[in-house]
Amino acid sequence: MLKKMKEHPQKMKVVSLRHLLVISLALNFGLISKVLFDGGDKRAHEFYCVTEKHDAEGPKSDDSRVEKKNKYLDTTTSSLSSHSTAANHDSSAVIDLDHGDPTMYERYWQQMGDKTSIVISGWQSISYFSDVKNLCWFLESEFATAVVRLHKLVGNVVTEGHHIVVGTGSTQLFQAVLYALCPTNATEPISVVSAAPFYSSYPLMTDFLKSGLFKWGGDAHKFSKEKPYIELVTSPNNPDGSSRQPVVNRNEGILVHDLAYYWPQYTPISFAANHDIMLFTVSKSTGHAGIRIGWALVKDQDVAKRMTEFIVLNTIGVSKDSQLRAAKILNAVADSIDDNPKGTETFFQYGYNLMEMRWNQLRAAVNKSRLFSLPNFSSGTCTFTSRSFEPLPAFAWLKCEAGIEDCESFLREHKILTRGGKHFGVSSEYVRISMLDRDEKFDHFTQRLSKINS
């Protein structure tokens, strides 16, 4: 067969570097690192030093890499003990903040020790089924209970009157929603829109299979077709952190609310959201991206059924192990609120304090450099904490000033990898920068940014 492949190169389309980069950029993490590393790019070595930290064995053929990795691990360890230590760092190292890998939270969970460990026996997870009485029959009841408990405690969402559908991350749920909302007998695909700047993955996730059911329709502000449409309302918005409302507002529209960042470490909880379709993920709420668990709250039973159907056809359900772990973790977050001895930090306090420190640090760096600007947010009162504060988004939406037209390329010259505005449907003067990486990388980034002045 391989011979046949070679004879038919059009069928075995080679993934170009550009193609992989586009996909990488459009997703919330740095596959870019892999491409650079594989591609033999001059920066790969330094890049490895910064990002190659997940490999258990370490590289085998290059001692200098091992040394650099160990150095990295040392500094990671030291960063555990002191957030504010200004480590000396290699000015030639590439700092990748293109993706939203939420490693910032690792320290909190390490501090929790065994409290959130889970034991799973070999005879668990045999059956496909979790609860055949539930519309979403692969939903573990422990997970569903934990979701409802945490939402009630935080007050960010009204869970009553909603069905819970679990997904392999909110990415799968997003696709399940599109499938659920589209009639199978339509003569043309339904338009999927979102106000720019929109999450860079939306267009790719919508169009990668060239579905006849749905099609990316671009910026919701520019949508003018007098036809049915689906509008994605992301609030707080990825990439710019703004609070969002629907913008098309026509009768033929269906709204999907992506509330991945509607948690009190990122934004004041101003009301309990009660929309028809709401998407959440543990990746951004608790930081467990590798667990691949998201959930949807859905009012309409038939939509929830169709979403379940999508997940059955796509992956025959969702990992039970990860659902059980997610339940444990969400309950640990809830416990940190419920059983909070005086003076101890709840999970959300931890996240808020770190985000506040980081935003102050970033704004100071931007002020020092004078080449950039950041969005300003109004304060709001958080019903959960009873405090008033400004939003502290998971991404910084940085604008290059002083006539710099391509901010992503400009920062790349300074070995800072970000995601440019064009991926979000807007001008290249903007870039999105992750605020959720480990302490040391964030410190390096703000130090370097503050020194850019030409």
Added chain:
Amino acid sequence: MLKKMKEHPQKMKVVSLRHLLVISLALNFGLISKVLFDGGDKRAHEFYCVTEKHDAEGPKSDDSRVEKKNKYLDTTTSSLSSHSTAANHDSSAVIDLDHGDPTMYERYWQQMGDKTSIVISGWQSISYFSDVKNLCWFLESEFATAVVRLHKLVGNVVTEGHHIVVGTGSTQLFQAVLYALCPTNATEPISVVSAAPFYSSYPLMTDFLKSGLFKWGGDAHKFSKEKPYIELVTSPNNPDGSSRQPVVNRNEGILVHDLAYYWPQYTPISFAANHDIMLFTVSKSTGHAGIRIGWALVKDQDVAKRMTEFIVLNTIGVSKDSQLRAAKILNAVADSIDDNPKGTETFFQYGYNLMEMRWNQLRAAVNKSRLFSLPNFSSGTCTFTSRSFEPLPAFAWLKCEAGIEDCESFLREHKILTRGGKHFGVSSEYVRISMLDRDEKFDHFTQRLSKINS
């Protein structure tokens, strides 16, 4: 928005009973139970008794259900101590063997006790990444190592020269393969074919999103287009257990080998498969369906990259927790071979012995009834066990004789739920019956089948 939904019923297409049934039938387990239960079908209550066993809390509003559930649990417990106990059972109970839920293996893993338990700490699975040096960067190296180890021990597959891509079950990998093999710039979707009887999910998984990249092309025997195509070769075949070879054999074809059942409890391992694309799943090899882990072995690097790309766009990787658990379980199976004290059963011996007993039991019931027939298989020598034996497929492919044209309906009259031949692209005289359910259900089934004689 819900109001808008109601105003546009064409957008919010209600899932009809029939539609759900079709999907259920086409997948490898009984969503049918849910439909029957929800639909208020007369049989729902009995059905519940047989299948409603995964609910941790038990039903709250119907005491008779609780009683029946407890009765079920009791008999399950008793079946642990003696497989051959002929339990008295309710002749009015519906026996659902439509799906391939591999609960047969639960007992083995219970007997293993804590040996296969896994502890996962709260700070694990934070990052999206597993190994950025690997082409499939969300692949846990422990899992990859366990896959290679087990294949080497069993000798069913040549792993050298293949990339490993992990998926959320082989269902996701199947879709990833289609995406990987289809050029994005083709003028029409590529045909996907498989020789009938083919796995009933293939058509649905291929067509449910109406992709412009690929389209179900039906029975490979009837494929006559002089155009590129993808042929799925499932061996041993689901539903009929036969060993398969490609049937179209044209230059423009690409082959995908689905080897989910190529393990020594089901079939003699006659050679180490060395195809270009091979799919496997823990659901059928070790019985852990709820873990949702499959793997592909892929020779061509670019195909493996594109499959990885699909999984990134579809679910941003695969649960790390489940990969770690799958590694533990595959290693336990390997350990049972490697460190096998005299007289103890390896995992595959356990599976083989049970399958052999069940097939004997089924053939005896069929002989007694005289209304049915089963395929006959030739013996082959297994390179793994050095024994000669006949295949013992995970599904029985039963044919109704004596002029019964619709075997599924006929058996349903006797309260046995199976999946009819039309879902597999062949005559309704055939049905597929799961051989992998729990002991008690299988015993009930063969007892009832043996008594059907009109």
